[in-house]
Amino acid sequence: MLDEQFVKQMPKLGFGLMRLPRVVDSDVIDVEQTATMANMFFDAGLKYLDSAYVYEGSEEAARNAVTSRHDRNTFYITSKLNAGVAKDEADAKNQIHVSLEREGVDYIDFYLLHALSENNVAKYDAWNLWDYVKQLKEEGKIKHYGFSFHGTAKLLDELLTKHPDVEFVQLQINYADWNNPSVDSKGVYEVARKHNKPIIVMEPVKGGTLAAPPVKVAELLKKADPDASYASWAIRFVASLPGVMVVLSGMSNLAQMEDNLSYMKDFKPLNEEEMKVIEQAMDILASIDQIPCTGCHYCTAGCPMQIQIPDIFKAMNMDLIFNKKEEAKKRYDSATKEPHAKASACVQCGQCEVQCPQHIEIRSWLKRVSEVLE
Numbered sequence: 001m002l003d004e005q006f007v008k009q010m011p012k013l014g015f016g017l018m019r020l021p022r023v024v025d026s027d028v029i030d031v032e033q034t035a036t037m038a039n040m041f042f043d044a045g046l047k048y049l050d051s052a053y054v055y056e057g058s059e060e061a062a063r064n065a066v067t068s069r070h071d072r073n074t075f076y077i078t079s080k081l082n083a084g085v086a087k088d089e090a091d092a093k094n095q096i097h098v099s100l101e102r103e104g105v106d107y108i109d110f111y112l113l114h115a116l117s118e119n120n121v122a123k124y125d126a127w128n129l130w131d132y133v134k135q136l137k138e139e140g141k142i143k144h145y146g147f148s149f150h151g152t153a154k155l156l157d158e159l160l161t162k163h164p165d166v167e168f169v170q171l172q173i174n175y176a177d178w179n180n181p182s183v184d185s186k187g188v189y190e191v192a193r194k195h196n197k198p199i200i201v202m203e204p205v206k207g208g209t210l211a212a213p214p215v216k217v218a219e220l221l222k223k224a225d226p227d228a229s230y231a232s233w234a235i236r237f238v239a240s241l242p243g244v245m246v247v248l249s250g251m252s253n254l255a256q257m258e259d260n261l262s263y264m265k266d267f268k269p270l271n272e273e274e275m276k277v278i279e280q281a282m283d284i285l286a287s288i289d290q291i292p293c294t295g296c297h298y299c300t301a302g303c304p305m306q307i308q309i310p311d312i313f314k315a316m317n318m319d320l321i322f323n324k325k326e327e328a329k330k331r332y333d334s335a336t337k338e339p340h341a342k343a344s345a346c347v348q349c350g351q352c353e354v355q356c357p358q359h360i361e362i363r364s365w366l367k368r369v370s371e372v373l374e
């Protein structure tokens with residue numbers, strides 16, 4: 001288990017290495033800019049770097065820009081085992097060796113089972129990956145293990161009850177999703193607190209959307225503090241929650257690093273008045289028309305057309321809540337790639353609505369989605 005003192009002294013901002021800067025006009029990661037960002041990060045007294053086996057090029061960039069240039073004792077680095085992309089159990093268990101080699105280290109500080117949810121937890125169970133991470137710890141290949149999570153509060157409770165030795169959890173928490181039933185940040189946060197697990201926060205700025213929030217929220221935040229960036233409100237909110245050990249920010253350029261460091265180097269939690277502003281922002285977001293889908297996937301198993309209903313609804317919410325039609329269309333296209341069908345392919349059989357615990361009128365929403373996003 002992670003020592004209480006260790007958790008307390010951990011610097012709150014983590015450098016997410018998933019959206020690293022690219023060389024101009026190319027997809028190649030800009031190693032030198034990444035190295036400069038890492039230097040700024042370390043100079044500010046911060047330590048935690050987040051990567052994963054499936055983040056393309058990220059682990060190699062971590063080696064070239066960071067681990068080969070800094071003393072191993074001055075940073076923490078993570079990786080994640082992703083059963084979803086593995087051919088079989090042996091392939092999944094081999095990922096750690098690939099990650100160690102790519103990151104250029106001989107141990108990983110925080111190793112996570114990646115992106116657990118109702119959809120994939122059976123695979124992690126069947127391949128004994130829970131025992132495997134314990135074995136890796138005993139062998140000294142990792143220091144601590146936990147998991148990142150995208151499912152419901154109910155499943156999180158079950159997993160933490162079944163695996164009490166898990167040392168920490170990584171959760172999607174941000175003020176837009178705090179009361180949003182499809183992510184239920186508040187629900188999963190409360191479960192993690194109940195089990196007394198240190199929390200690593202991912203998506204504090206909701207994939208960058210809270211850096212440019214809906215107009216009414218933007219006006220509210222600017223009025224409260226004209227000098228503070230929108231992202232600062234989002235990051236400081238999650239970093240202020242009790243039990244949060246690290247907040248991951250996927251910084252993509254020097255300006256973002258500078259902005260993050262300006263309020264996280266000497267982090268001050270939101271005061272009572274600022275917290276009230278965030279509550280008002282939550283109320284504004286809640287008043288916006290959106291689909292109350294929790295992403296539980298109960299509706300998808302029996303769909304004769306293999307329509308990925310929750311992923312389609314997530315894409316639609318991106319347009320409804322954030323007015324980001326291009327981003328919504330991109331997400332919609334990815335959710336409806338073969339073998340999955342488009343919303344317009346729905347044959348109106350209605351089996352999904354019988355399964356839906358939120359009583360969503362799925363058929364009529366799918367019709368509306370097809371009109372907006374196809």
Ligand code: SF4
Binds near residue numbers: 302347349352366
């Ligand atoms: S009503 Fe449409 S979405 Fe629902 S199960 Fe039938 S075909 Fe699938």
Ligand code: SF4
Binds near residue numbers: 297359
């Ligand atoms: S059953 Fe309802 S809440 Fe669950 S994923 Fe399907 S639409 Fe969303």
